[in-house]
Amino acid sequence: MKDLGARLRAFAQEAGFVKVGICRPDAVPDAGARLGAFVEAGHHGQMAWMGERMAWRGDPRALWPEARSIIMLAESYSPEHDPLEILERRDRAAISVYAQGRDYHDVVKKRLKRVGRWLIEQSPGAEIKVFVDTAPVMEKPLAQAAGLGWQGKHTNLLGRDLGNWVFLGAIFTTLELAPDAPEVEHCGSCRKCLDVCPTNAFPAPFKLDARRCISYLTIEHRGPIPEEFRAALGNRIYGCDDCLAVCPWNKFAVEARDQRLTARDDLRAPALADLAALDDAAFRERFSGSPIKRIGRDRFVRNVAYAIGNSGNPDLAAALAPLRDDSDPAVADAASWALSQLKRI
Incomplete structure (x- = not known):
């Protein structure tokens, strides 16, 4: 073979x-x-x-x-x-590259x-x-x-x-094919990916506590996100790329070959205020064909509310006002928390 x-x-x-x-x-x-x-x-x-x-x-x-x-x-x-550049644009949403x-x-x-x-x-x-x-x-x-x-x-x-x-x-x-030699670890003493994590999600090298990971919190976690992590979310509303982005081995990264996997223009830096206004139908339409669609409107808008609370921009409070009475308790809680953060400014 x-x-x-x-x-x-x-x-x-x-x-x-x-x-x-x-x-x-x-x-x-x-x-x-x-x-x-x-x-x-x-x-x-x-x-x-x-x-x-x-x-x-x-x-x-x-x-x-x-x-x-x-x-x-x-x-x-x-x-x-x-x-990582998008993290400085606090009125815009940071969406993980893969999504x-x-x-x-x-x-x-x-x-x-x-x-x-x-x-x-x-x-x-x-x-x-x-x-x-x-x-x-x-x-x-x-x-x-x-x-x-x-x-x-x-x-x-x-x-x-x-x-x-x-x-x-x-x-x-079921075919018997000749196997390749396994790869060995080449991280050496580098710990950039560990040090950059906003929530200290790595209890040790090569170990992840998903409960502290922003990707997990924004995508998999249901209900309100624990308050201890909300500020660390920044403007990340779907996933987190920090540990991937700082890896030195990316200097050898291979260019993406399929244009379908490259970023949509409307998802590179969408305005938080626009995303906060999405109802279920609008959410489904906007994210048709996107992996983002699977978390649903409620979890998504919950994340957007946290990001607005972290924006430092009181002008965005108007986008939160309708969400305080949202039918989803986690969205309503996130909006109330976010408004409290903006009032401190």
């Missing part, structure tokens, strides 16, 4: 992936224990799904016993601008299926399953085992020839 593996890499890169690697389903024997410790410590917060099907998540052989090889693929979404374009689940999955179809054409009788961040698959440890990169101190995947702005996809197959 050596020749097939080489042709597979060539086809996948031609299809748009920036790097491809192969590992065995048993390549990450410690993944289950690491996940168990993470959940046992409560670091997953409200993400109950992380504690479910842990046997599948920790061992690909449990998820699909017939799998003999796992093909890991990386797709770049490197930004064209410095994602400024088309929903990556759709883009990457279609490309994975294209590669999978090609693989079956080359090997009739072979079976495949494709996964993009929605199944109990630990993509980052598998990607390291397949040689794509390593999990940095910020727990995200990065590579010496990739940087860390990448989406990961997986193709499980």
Whole structure:
């Protein structure tokens, strides 16, 4: 299967992936224990799904016993601008780079299926399953085992020839393909990603407490965000890129190849006042085809209210006034908190 593996890499890169690697389903024997410790410590917060099907998540052989090889693929979404610049524009919303374009689940999955179809054409009788961040698959440890990169101190995947702005996809197959050598860690003494975190979400290098992470708080956390973190949110209303943006390995970041993953003009620096006025219908229309849509209007506007409270601009109080009586309690609470912050100015 050596020749097939080489042709597979060539086809996948031609299809748009920036790097491809192969590992065995048993390549990450410690993944289950690491996940168990993470959940046992409560670091997953409200993400109950992380504690479910842990046997599948920790061992690909449990998820699909017939799998003999796992093909890991990386797709770049490197930004064209410095994602930290927006943090200085306090009347504008900071949206995580990955969410400024088309929903990556759709883009990457279609490309994975294209590669999978090609693989079956080359090997009739072979079976495949494709996964993009929605199944109990630990993509980052598998990607390291397949040689794509390593999990940095910020727990995200990065590579010496990739940087860390990448989406990961997986193709499980019944084919026996020659595995690649796993990558090792190259972070050295650098701790820029740890030091830049606004909420100290890393209790130690290579460990994340999601309950303190702005990405988790703005996307996964339901209800009011704890007051201790509200000021640290700044104008970040969907995700946080700080730890990714400061990684020195990004000097080798690969340019994004798919224009659908580049930022939409209306999501680069949207006005907070405009976003605060969105009702459910307007929210759905504006974020059609965007990953932002999945958190719903209420959680989104809750985040916008916190950002307005952190803006230091009393003129934005008018955008908060209607939200004090919002039907969603978390939105109403956020608006009241934000107004109290602006009154202090």
